[in-house]
Structure formats: structure tokens, C-alpha cells
Amino acid sequence: MYAYPTVKTGTAQDLMSIIVRACERLIEAQKTVLPVKTSGQRACLSAPFNLAGAALSGLMSSLPADLALAGHDALFRRLAKTRTYPFEAASPVLERGARLVSEVQKETGVAPALLSLISHPPVWGDAGLMNIELVRQAMLGLRLLRGAACRPRLVVAVDYFALDAFSVPEEGLYAGYMGLYHLGFDRLALGRGAASAAIVGRTSWKHMGHRLMGRLAQGKEVGMVLAGGVPATTRVLFAAREWIQGQRRQAPLRRDPAEVLRRLRALPDYRAFEAAAPFGSGLMRSAWRMLEGWVMWEVAGLSTPPERVIEAPAETGALTPQVSGVMARCLEALGLPRDRHVPALAALTSELGRETPFRTRFFSALASRVLDKGRPIVFLPLVHRMGTDPGVDFLDAWAWTRQDGALRVRCASGPLESRGSTPEAFALRFGRENFA
Numbered sequence: 001m002y003a004y005p006t007v008k009t010g011t012a013q014d015l016m017s018i019i020v021r022a023c024e025r026l027i028e029a030q031k032t033v034l035p036v037k038t039s040g041q042r043a044c045l046s047a048p049f050n051l052a053g054a055a056l057s058g059l060m061s062s063l064p065a066d067l068a069l070a071g072h073d074a075l076f077r078r079l080a081k082t083r084t085y086p087f088e089a090a091s092p093v094l095e096r097g098a099r100l101v102s103e104v105q106k107e108t109g110v111a112p113a114l115l116s117l118i119s120h121p122p123v124w125g126d127a128g129l130m131n132i133e134l135v136r137q138a139m140l141g142l143r144l145l146r147g148a149a150c151r152p153r154l155v156v157a158v159d160y161f162a163l164d165a166f167s168v169p170e171e172g173l174y175a176g177y178m179g180l181y182h183l184g185f186d187r188l189a190l191g192r193g194a195a196s197a198a199i200v201g202r203t204s205w206k207h208m209g210h211r212l213m214g215r216l217a218q219g220k221e222v223g224m225v226l227a228g229g230v231p232a233t234t235r236v237l238f239a240a241r242e243w244i245q246g247q248r249r250q251a252p253l254r255r256d257p258a259e260v261l262r263r264l265r266a267l268p269d270y271r272a273f274e275a276a277a278p279f280g281s282g283l284m285r286s287a288w289r290m291l292e293g294w295v296m297w298e299v300a301g302l303s304t305p306p307e308r309v310i311e312a313p314a315e316t317g318a319l320t321p322q323v324s325g326v327m328a329r330c331l332e333a334l335g336l337p338r339d340r341h342v343p344a345l346a347a348l349t350s351e352l353g354r355e356t357p358f359r360t361r362f363f364s365a366l367a368s369r370v371l372d373k374g375r376p377i378v379f380l381p382l383v384h385r386m387g388t389d390p391g392v393d394f395l396d397a398w399a400w401t402r403q404d405g406a407l408r409v410r411c412a413s414g415p416l417e418s419r420g421s422t423p424e425a426f427a428l429r430f431g432r433e434n435f436a
Contacts, residue, residue, distance in 0.1 A: 002027050002034050004161050007191040010280025015293055016187045017278045019233055020161055022300035025309040037168050046172045047195035053176020054199055060181050065149040069139060076136035083129035085391050087140045094144055096412035097380055097397035101145050104376050104399050112376040113216040114142050116223040119383040119435055123230055130384050137392050138223035138382050146221060155224035158184035158203050179203035183211050213369040231355045232314040238357040240299040241292050243348045251334035257287035263333040273297050291330060298326045317353045356435035363427040376401045381434040395434050
């Protein structure tokens with residue numbers, strides 16, 4: 001069986017091991033063939049190629065911004081192969097987006113941060129090449145909206161899990177270059193060897209929030225996949241985990257984690273999960289992390305036989321009766337009354353059915369760590385099309401500004417809206433109108 005290198009850290013990183021384990025099962029069930037990579041190969045090759053990638057990052061950073069962008073454009077065109085599509089610089093959508101950026105800057109006196117939020121095509125086969133094309137187009141779109149030389153950065157995963165189809169040298173080079181020049185995100189950083197960690201340590205998940213929000217707060221340009229991964233991964237990491245976090249915040253026992261943990265440990269199915277979970281001791285002492293872990297475990301299908309992982313809610317987008325029962329027991333452990341269970345489960349069901357979760361916590365963080373620091377934000381959606389007419393499309397840009405403490409929202413194709421919107425409400429609307 002193919003196995004990803006993971007370690008029990010006792011931190012929130014261990015929750016990612018649920019995704020890793022589910023993926024291992026899926027690879028086995030679907031008989032997917034991936035390159036064999038040994039710990040010895042990584043010990044010998046990862047750090048040198050990380051260093052080469054870091055050197056390349058330094059070289060690219062020394063080039064004029066437009067020359068660096070042209071280099072990325074040429075590289076991504078070559079890598080995307082048959083999935084390259086024309087960049088429509090004169091499209092009405094991008095023209096409206098550029099006007100919106102100019103208007104926001106004129107009204108506020110501050111250059112807005114630009115954030116292109118991108119959909120996520122499948123990762124396997126020829127369709128996977130469209131992921132490369134999307135980030136190529138995102139960088140060009142951000143440059144056009146800015147109307148001046150700039151260095152768009154991409155949020156990309158650089159851990160072993162994300163790079164499983166690469167060879168060890170390619171994996172090391174990618175992690176060094178994309179991790180350091182761009183905003184690399186190592187979700188399994190605490191499992192790296194000391195030499196690699198010394199080179200690419202700042203790509204750790206622990207630093208990601210500061211790197212991303214800091215860059216946007218400076219008024220820079222960033223492209224990122226809104227979902228943060230393929231649907232199965234994001235349904236577990238975002239839809240399910242953020243759902244239980246939201247339920248916890250409004251629960252009667254939200255200030256009594258010891259009682260919640262006592263209630264959980266009274267349940268036989270929770271005790272079975274706790275015995276099997278690949279977590280370090282530090283994580284297992286946290287009622288809230290263990291509650292999140294149990295929800296993620298069930299949605300990922302890890303309480304079922306390995307061959308049935310393809311039927312898990314993470315894969316199908318639909319709750320099974322078994323998983324619905326576990327979710328209800330989680331709500332009971334939080335002290336939520338039964339009349340709250342039906343709407344809570346309906347909300348989870350609705351979001352699991354989507355390829356792209358709403359990411360309400362992400363938009364809340366943008367409001368508090370970027371907008372509230374005095375930096376307006378312009379969002380540029382970029383989505384893919386599959387089927388008989390494949391391609392990529394920019395959709396109308398949206399802007400966030402603050403006036404008298406209130407969030408003001410504007411679409412490039414519509415009037416200014418100042419009806420007391422919230423970041424959470426915007427996240428739902430933005431997701432529904434732009435992503436599947």
C-alpha cells in the first residue's frame with residue numbers, strides 16, 4: 001500500500017493525517033499508481049533540491065517584476081500543455097475589474113489588496129493540467145487589474161502529500177522554489193527532516209496566516225484556490241471542521257471542554273475513534289480538537305472498511321445515516337437541544353454537496369487582519385469549465401471597503417452596497433454566485 005510520511009506531533013497538524021489516511025485508502029481502492037519514494041531518498045535528495053529551489057527563488061526575486069511574470073507565464077504555458085487557453089486581456093470582465101480597482105483607490109486613497117480566488121479542477125490525468133493554467137491566468141489577471149508592474153504570489157501546497165505524483169528531486173525543487181518565492185503551505189511541516197526544515201521552514205502551516213494576511217495587508221497581489229484542495233479534502237478540512245467549530249461557538253457547553261470530553265468518552269463509537277486516531281498526546285487532551293477530529297474522521301469515511309472509502313461523504317458530498325448519527329451525537333455532547341439538530345445537519349448537508357466550501361472563517365480573517373487595518377480588498381474570481389467546452393473564465397470582481405465602521409461591498413458590474421453586510425454573509429453569497 002502507498003503510504004505518505006506522517007508523524008504524530010500532538011498539534012493541529014495531526015488533523016491533516018486524517019486526510020492523508022483517507023487518501024491512502026482511496027489510492028488502494030482505486031489502484032492508483034504513484035511514484036515510490038523512500039525515506040532514504042528523501043534524506044539524501046530533499047534538502048539539496050530544496051536549496052536549489054531556494055536559490056532559484058532568490059534569482060527570480062532579483063529580476064524586474066514584469067520579467068519575472070513573463071518567466072512564470074512561459075513556464076506555466078509549457079507545463080499546462082494541452083490545457084492552455086488564451087488570456088483575454090481586453091475582456092469586459094477584466095476591464096470592469098481594473099476600473100473597480102482604480103475607483104477604490106481613488107475613493108479611499110489606499111491601493112487595495114488584490115486577491116484572485118480560484119476554483120480547483122480534478123488533479124488526475126489531463127484535467128489536472130488545468131490547475132496550472134488557472135494560476136497562470138490568475139497572475140496575468142492580477143497584473144492587469146493592478147495596472148502597473150507587480151509580483152503576484154500564489155498560495156500553493158508544498159508538502160509530500162500535495163506532491164505525491166512528483167519524483168523526490170522534483171518535489172524538493174518545487175517545495176524550495178514555490179514555497180519561498182510564492183506562499184508555499186506545508187501542511188505536514190513538522191515531519192520534515194532537520195536539513196529541509198532549515199531551508200523551507202517558513203512554509204510551515206504555523207506561519208501561513210501571517211505570510212498571507214501580511215502580504216495582503218501591504219496591498220499586494222495574491223492568487224489562491226478558494227477551496228484549498230480537491231473537493232474530498234476540502235469537505236473534511238473546511239466544510240466539516242468549520243461546521244463543528246461554528247456549532248461549538250453557540251453551544252451551551254462552549255466554556256466547559258472537560259464536560260464535553262467526558263460526554264464524548266461515554267460514547268462507544270467515540271472511544272473507537274480515539275483508540276484508532278493517529279494523534280499525538282497533546283492533541284488528545286484537547287476536547288475541541290478531538291471533537292473536530294471525530295467529525296473529520298467520520299466524514300472522511302475512516303470508520304468504515306477501507307474498500308468503502310469511495311462511499312464516504314468526503315467523496316460523494318452526501319451524509320450517510322451512520323455519519324448523520326455521529327454528527328447528532330457531537331451536537332448532544334455540546335449540549336445543543338434536539339430542536340437545533342435538524343437545521344444544523346441541514347447546513348452541513350448543504351455545504352458538503354458543494355465542490356467549493358464557503359470558507360466563512362477565511363473571509364472573517366480577511367476582514368479583521370486586512371480590511372480593518374485600513375486596506376481595502378478587491379476579489380477576482382477565476383473558475384474552470386469542463387465537459388465539451390473546457391476553459392477558464394474570470395468573473396466580475398468584488399470590492400470591500402470600510403466606511404464609518406461598516407463593511408461596504410461592491411461588484412464591478414453593480415452599484416455600491418452598504419446594507420450592513422458581514423464577512424460571513426459575503427462568503428455565502430460570493431461562493432454561491434461564483435463557485436460550484
